[in-house]
Amino acid sequence: MENDPATQLSTLGHPQRLAVFRLLMRRYPGQVPAGDLAAALDIKASTMSTYLAALQRAGLVVQTRAGTSLLYAADMTRVRQLFEYLLLDCCRGRPDLCLPLAIGDTSMSDRKxxxxxxxxxxxxxxxxxxxxxxxxxxxxxxxxxxxxxxxxxxxxxxxxxxxxxxxxxxxxxxxxxxxxxxxxxxxxxxxxxxxxxxxxxxxxxxxxxxxxxxxxxxxxxxxxxxxxxxxxxxxxxxxxxxxxxxxxxxxxxxxxxxxxxxxxxxxxxxxxxxxxx
Known part of the structure; x- marks a missing residue:
């Protein structure tokens, strides 16, 4: 599995692979059949299989089986590791620039x-x-x-x-x-x-x-x-x-x-x- 940040960013650099990843992030924590992903994004089934395989190799997507169906979901452990690399490693020395954009106010007040x-x-x-x-x-x-x-x-x-x-x-x-x-x-x-x-x-x-x-x-x-x-x-x-x-x-x-x-x-x-x- 090629889950180093450079490979992951390169994988997401392809517009349609990025679209698949974004869709799985929106559907998280749900697991989505490849056919549903292909239909939603208007991508041929064979092409979708290639994109999903690349995202799996990069460690951004996991595959599970339910009966005869293959389901896909974002691998949040790996995704968080990528974000941490970008925000903590790449922004090291200037967290004031990076962290507020990603995390924001982490508190929830007692209000309506x-x-x-x-x-x-x-x-x-x-x-x-x-x-x-x-x-x-x-x-x-x-x-x-x-x-x-x-x-x-x-x-x-x-x-x-x-x-x-x-x-x-x-x-x-x-x-x-x-x-x-x-x-x-x-x-x-x-x-x-x-x-x-x-x-x-x-x-x-x-x-x-x-x-x-x-x-x-x-x-x-x-x-x-x-x-x-x-x-x-x-x-x-x-x-x-x-x-x-x-x-x-x-x-x-x-x-x-x-x-x-x-x-x-x-x-x-x-x-x-x-x-x-």
């Missing part, structure tokens, strides 16, 4: 936090998450949601689930992510993707370095069959998000620094992956 949930259409999953968090802890969190698809509307099955459970649906509307990238938009402390497709997309780098997480789950909108079968899919998505948000709101925000809180958010995402696999 802004949270954004993103999915493709902002019609069901992210709307569920916004509604659940707003109702669960309105004194501690301000909840928002958005979609990466510019043309969408709220799904009637999703609205029915929320209404049946006593949630106020009157303030809900489908919003595009661009609404939250303007200078006067809220500054987010947490940004979560709740579908794989949204996580695959190259979303903006959020100002202030919010803590991010990926809670991917199947899209209930794509379920076919009877109304009862469709309703069940929406109920299951709602229940899964309610469990994850319960775990999130139980975290002792004020007593954790950013690094510990990011690790806790990743663990919720890791548990989410096991539930839906």
């Amino acid at each position: 936090y802004n949270v954004l949930f993103i999915c493709t259409g902002n019609s069901a999953r992210s709307i569920f998450a916004e509604s659940i968090l707003r109702a669960t802890a309105p004194d501690r969190f301000e909840a928002y949601s958005a979609g990466t698809n510019r043309h969408s509307s709220l799904n009637p099955f999703a609205l029915r689930v929320l209404a049946d459970k006593g949630y106020d649906t009157s303030p809900l509307r489908s919003k595009h992510i661009s609404e939250f990238t303007s200078p006067d938009a809220p500054k987010f402390d947490f940004v979560f993707t709740v579908c794989d497709q949204a996580a695959n997309e190259d979303c903006p780098a959020w100002e202030g370095q919010p803590i991010s997480g990926h809670w991917g789950m199947p899209d209930p909108v794509k379920v076919t069959g009877t109304d009862a079968e469709k309703s069940l899919a929406f109920q299951q998505a709602f229940g899964a998000l309610r469990s994850r948000i319960a775990a999130f709101t139980a975290l002792p925000m004020a007593s954790l620094d950013r690094i510990a809180l990011q690790s806790a958010v990743d663990e919720i995402g890791r548990a989410s992956t096991k539930e839906t696999s």
Whole structure:
């Protein structure tokens, strides 16, 4: 394995290999099939295999097997070692220039936090998450949601689930992510993707370095069959998000620094992956 920094940087110097690596970082801690990576980046399967092999040799990506499928994830141990080399070794003698850019303020104060949930259409999953968090802890969190698809509307099955459970649906509307990238938009402390497709997309780098997480789950909108079968899919998505948000709101925000809180958010995402696999 050629995991010295020079080889790793050379490997990432190729635009498409860098795109694969960035996508796996966005999907972390999830493990992604090569086919999904190829489809998301519009790269031929054979070419994707070559890129993944190069990233593995450089020690930036690990491969695991699940049944007959090969899954890929960023090797965070090696990635951290590369970052440490760049920030601590290359910046040795001038940490005042390098470290603040990468680490920033590591403390989390006891205050109200802004949270954004993103999915493709902002019609069901992210709307569920916004509604659940707003109702669960309105004194501690301000909840928002958005979609990466510019043309969408709220799904009637999703609205029915929320209404049946006593949630106020009157303030809900489908919003595009661009609404939250303007200078006067809220500054987010947490940004979560709740579908794989949204996580695959190259979303903006959020100002202030919010803590991010990926809670991917199947899209209930794509379920076919009877109304009862469709309703069940929406109920299951709602229940899964309610469990994850319960775990999130139980975290002792004020007593954790950013690094510990990011690790806790990743663990919720890791548990989410096991539930839906």
